Amino acid sequence: MSTSSAVQAYNNNMVGPVMRAGDLAIAVIEAAKVDNPGKEVFVDDKRAYIRIHTEHEMILNRQTIEEELGRPFKMNDLEVDLSSFAGQIESRDNSIRFYFNTKV
Secondary structure (H helix, E strand, C coil): CCHHHHHHHHCCCEEEEEEECCHHHHHHHHHHHHHCCCCCCEEEECCCEEEEEEECEEEEEHHHHHHHHCCCCCHHHHHHHEEEEECEEEECCCEEEEECCCCC
């Protein structure tokens, strides 16, 4: 690891899902923008998967994802397309939260 990438990794407080590309990932991107007002949502599209992240905390609400998908959605269905995530995760029936308790 180069010095610049080591510094970048040390200062990285990004959290969020890494998802298989598809309709659900697109809906999650839009939901992340709606459910996290005032935060910049970063999207890194690698074709096969999409990394969706923001600094320190990201909340995704079931209702917002449903609105973006245009159909009913259960939060535990997110796990099917969730290949990884950054940060800690707190999952509930109607929302999911990616976060860090301690900021670097």
